[in-house]
Amino acid sequence: MRRTNCFCDAVLDVGNEKFPVHKVILCSSSKYFRAMFIRWDHHRSKEFRIDGISSEIMSLVLDYIYTESAAITEDNVQDLATAADMLNFVNLVQACFKFLQGQLSPANCIGIWRFSDLVISPDTRDFARRYMINHFEEVVACEDFQELTVQELISITEDDELNVKNESVVFEAILHWTNHALEQRRRGFPQLLAKVRFFEMSFEYIQTKVLRNALLERNYECISTVASTMRSGYDRVVRRRVPGAILLAIGGWSAGDPTNIIEAYDHKADRWMDVTVLQERPRAYHGSVFVRGSVYCVGGFDRVEYFNSVRRLDMGTRTWHETPPMYHRRCYVSVTVLGDCIYAMGGYNGNARLNTAEVFDLEANQWSQIAPMNEQRSDANCATLNGKIYICGGFNGTACLQTAECYDPETNQWTMIAPMTIQRSGLAVVAYAGQIYAVGGFDGNLRLRSVETYNPSSNTWQEVASMFTSRSNFGIEVMDDRIFAVGGFNGFSTTFNVESYDHLLNTWTDVCDMDVFRSALNCCVISGLTNMSDYTASHHAPPLLVLDNDADPVDENELD
Known part of the structure; x- marks a missing residue:
């Protein structure tokens, strides 16, 4: 009309x-x-x-x-x-x-941040600011970064949650902004310099890159600011920045029983903290993933029951919620995320090893069954790479497996790929640097510390540097551009040992141990939360060490 x-x-x-x-x-x-x-x-x-x-x-x-x-x-x-x-x-x-x-993107987040202040949308302003904080390194390379005022840049660089791999990024960003209009911005440089946490930098970097910079040389005010900032850090007047990602170690087998303990690893402080939410029941040999601000714990075992249940931990409110159960009970389950879906594959239901697989659609809030795998796989492990799921090894009830296969959600089909160089059950699998890593495990005789990588382009496996510690049924994740191997069973006892791998150097490095000895745990990495600081070292008292060097009574290959 x-x-x-x-x-x-x-x-x-x-x-x-x-x-x-x-x-x-x-x-x-x-x-x-x-x-x-x-x-x-x-x-x-x-x-x-x-x-x-x-x-x-x-x-x-x-x-x-x-x-x-x-x-x-x-x-x-x-x-x-x-x-x-x-x-x-x-x-x-x-x-x-x-x-x-x-x-939102690095190129437009500053413009959207300012616009949401003009039209008044506090939610979008906060959302855009958090995006800037989380993607600071990419934002610095964009044109809009140079349009920030000195007060806006101070506000960003003083934020505890500024996500930078190294504090030198903040120093170089300030130099980049100042040199863009040196004469107009020189006066604000000391104020900005005070927001750099020099105590997080190496002494060599400060000597060669900071103090010898043209803006600092023979400038008493700037040199004094650097010294004062370093003192503040050493005296703990200023906190370390909140890391952009935190590694969680969830549940597992400890002191002869399953546990509900959750520990969080702050890689910047190299420290573990107890962040357990007590209302959840213990579980081991489960899967866990982080999606949309929540951790999902899938399947597992509590010594009595084999679970088909799925529990969701809201990391913002720190509360557990029930989620629709799977079709099958799955202990020793392999779990991964692809898109907005959680996939659960294989496992043991208390009677048989499974080749079945199913997917949980977060939007529909329901599970659906997908094509079964070619092999029964319990105590296998999986990872997602380039839109496909790769599952490796495991135990079929008779023998440890050397085989591996790939799932394509577009065709709903599993395809066998080249087998690993050795049988591995209770292994850890992770996607890293464009390849699939198969780490540790049990070959039917010994716990392994060897590592091999799968190249999807050539369909081949290649050995890389071995871990320091032999282990099976341990947690694994990628964080800070490194692989972290956490806990597990070494053939004699559970362990709290943690180590990390750098693919560029092809070397493993010892990392701060967990506070609790455990195997059959699962790990995931959380990021992008508004309350990330709740899971960092600066918000937790020094840990109470719990030592428990018990033998693992329920290894998958000895279950029968």
């Missing part, structure tokens, strides 16, 4: 176009139009002029008024949000900012 000018009783004059409308429709949609029509009604005017909005944007607003939908694009979103804010369409403003949140 509006488009055919049927029963329209007003005309909006916007830009270079006139729009016939129905007063009652506009009044019921917005207080702005209600006030406008009441105010000018005594003039008996049918035509109303609106300035500050283009005719193209007004056309979109009218579409929204009459249909509750609007075609939001990258090109029109800011103008549409501004117009919706002016005309008092709260839901349309929210829709625009939700669209902006989905479009």
